[in-house]
Amino acid sequence: MNVPYDLSSYVRVLKLASTPSWEEFSQVAKIAGAGIVLVGILGFLIFVVMNFVPGGVP
Template identity: 65%
Template sequence: MDVPLEPSAYTRVLKLASTPSWNEFSQIALIAGAGILLVGLMGFIIGVTMGIIPGV
């Protein structure tokens, strides 16, 4: 993989990039938060199951 060293390659990308709107940001944050909660809930359920049923 060849990484370009000249700054012009990076300025082109920065010119195309834009900051997200508030609606877009809040939607992304909501989806990411839901994913974090889902993974945490699954870990909690597995931990409780391992504590209740010995030998699992």
């Protein structure tokens, strides 16, 4: 492992990185939030179905 080379490549990547605009950030946050909500709803629906199936969740 070549430490000076690795550090210089990390610095190069950080110099290329930029902060997102407010529109880009809000769009990514909405998409991520929608994904979290959908996964939660799916888990809840599976829980509800398993409660009606005999021998499901006790």
